[in-house]
Amino acid sequence: MPPAKKMTEPEIPLIEMRNVTVSRNDRNILDSVDLKINRGENIALIGPNGSGKSSLIKVITGDYRPRADSRDMVLRIMGKQTWNIFDLRDLMGIVSGDLQFEYNRDINGFEVVLSGFFSSIGIYPNHNITLEMVRTAYELMEFLGISGLSDKLISEMSTGEARRTLVGRALVHEPHILVLDEPANSLDMKSHHQFRELTRKIVSCGKSIVLVTHDLDDIIPEIGRVVLLKDGKVFADGRKEEILSEENLSGLFGLPVKLTRNKGYYHATY
Numbered sequence: 425m426p427p428a429k430k431m432t433e434p435e436i437p438l439i440e441m442r443n444v445t446v447s448r449n450d451r452n453i454l455d456s457v458d459l460k461i462n463r464g465e466n467i468a469l470i471g472p473n474g475s476g477k478s479s480l481i482k483v484i485t486g487d488y489r490p491r492a493d494s495r496d497m498v499l500r501i502m503g504k505q506t507w508n509i510f511d512l513r514d515l516m517g518i519v520s521g522d523l524q525f526e527y528n529r530d531i532n533g534f535e536v537v538l539s540g541f542f543s544s545i546g547i548y549p550n551h552n553i554t555l556e557m558v559r560t561a562y563e564l565m566e567f568l569g570i571s572g573l574s575d576k577l578i579s580e581m582s583t584g585e586a587r588r589t590l591v592g593r594a595l596v597h598e599p600h601i602l603v604l605d606e607p608a609n610s611l612d613m614k615s616h617h618q619f620r621e622l623t624r625k626i627v628s629c630g631k632s633i634v635l636v637t638h639d640l641d642d643i644i645p646e647i648g649r650v651v652l653l654k655d656g657k658v659f660a661d662g663r664k665e666e667i668l669s670e671e672n673l674s675g676l677f678g679l680p681v682k683l684t685r686n687k688g689y690y691h692a693t694y
C-alpha cells in the first residue's frame with residue numbers, strides 16, 4: 425500500500441468537534457458532541473440503532489452541517505473549518521454497505537478501485553486517468569490480495585469480495601483516514617474474518633481508521649479507543665479496556681450485557 429501522506433503539522437488533530445449539534449425535523453439527532461481524533465489513532469464508534477453513528481460520519485464528510493447557532497461550536501477537519509466537499513472527500517476513504525448498493529452498474533473490480541481517484545461511482549469519459557493512477561490501483565489491489573477481482577463485475581462479486589474491492593476504492597487516493605461504516609454487515613463468518621484481517625493489515629501501515637459498528641466482534645485488537653454514542657450524545661469515550669465494560673454496554677444498549685475477551689477481541693452476549 426502507498427505510504428500515508430505526510431503531515432506538515434502532525435500535532436493538528438484529524439478531526440476536532442466541540443459542541444456539535446445536528447437537527448432534523450426539530451429534533452437533535454446529534455446533541456453537543458465533543459470528539460477529537462488525532463492522527464494515528466484508531467477508533468471504534470459504537471452505538472445502538474438510531475444513536476447517531478452515521479449522522480456523525482456525515483458531519484465528518486461534510487454531508488450534514490452542524491447548527492451554526494450552537495454556542496462555542498467547533499468543527500475542524502485537519503485544522504480547517506471550511507472545506508470544499510471534493511477536497512474533503514480526498515482526505516477520507518469511506519466504505520459502507522450503502523456504497524455497495526450504489527454500485528449497481530456493470531463495472532469490474534479494477535474500475536471500482538480506480539473510481540476512488542474521482543470519488544465517483546464508476547469511471548466516466550471525462551475522467552483523466554493517468555498511468556500513475558493505473559499503476560497505483562494495480563499495486564494496491566495486489567497489496568489487498570484482490571488482484572483476482574480486477575476483471576470480475578461488481579454485480580457478480582460476493583458481498584465479501586465487493587466489500588474488499590470497496591476498501592481498495594477507499595484507499596487508492598491515499599486518504600488520511602479510513603472510515604468503515606458497519607463494514608461487516610451481511611458478511612458470513614469467513615468473509616468477516618477476511619475483512620478483519622484486511623483491516624489489520626491496513627492499520628499496520630499507519631493508516632488511521634474509524635470503525636462504526638454495533639457489533640463488538642468487529643473491533644480489531646489494534647483499535648485502542650472506543651467512543652460510545654447514545655441518543656445522539658457521547659455516552660463514553662476513552663481507552664478500549666476501560667470503556668468496554670459490562671456496565672457501560674448494558675447502559676448503552678439498555679439490557680444486561682455479558683462480555684468476554686479472547687485474543688484481543690471482545691464478544692458480547694445478553
Ligand SMILES: Nc1ncnc2c1ncn2[C@@H]1O[C@H](COP(=O)(O)OP(=O)(O)OP(=O)(O)O)[C@@H](O)[C@H]1O
Pocket residue numbers: 448449453471472473474475476477478479480638
Ligand atoms: N436526514 C434525516 N432526516 C431525519 N432524521 C434523520 C436523518 N438522518 C438521521 N436521522 C435520524 O437520526 C437518528 C440517528 O440516525 P443515524 O442513522 O445517524 O443512526 P445510526 O446510529 O447510524 O443507526 P443505525 O445503526 O441504525 O444505522 C435516527 O433517529 C434517524 O432516524
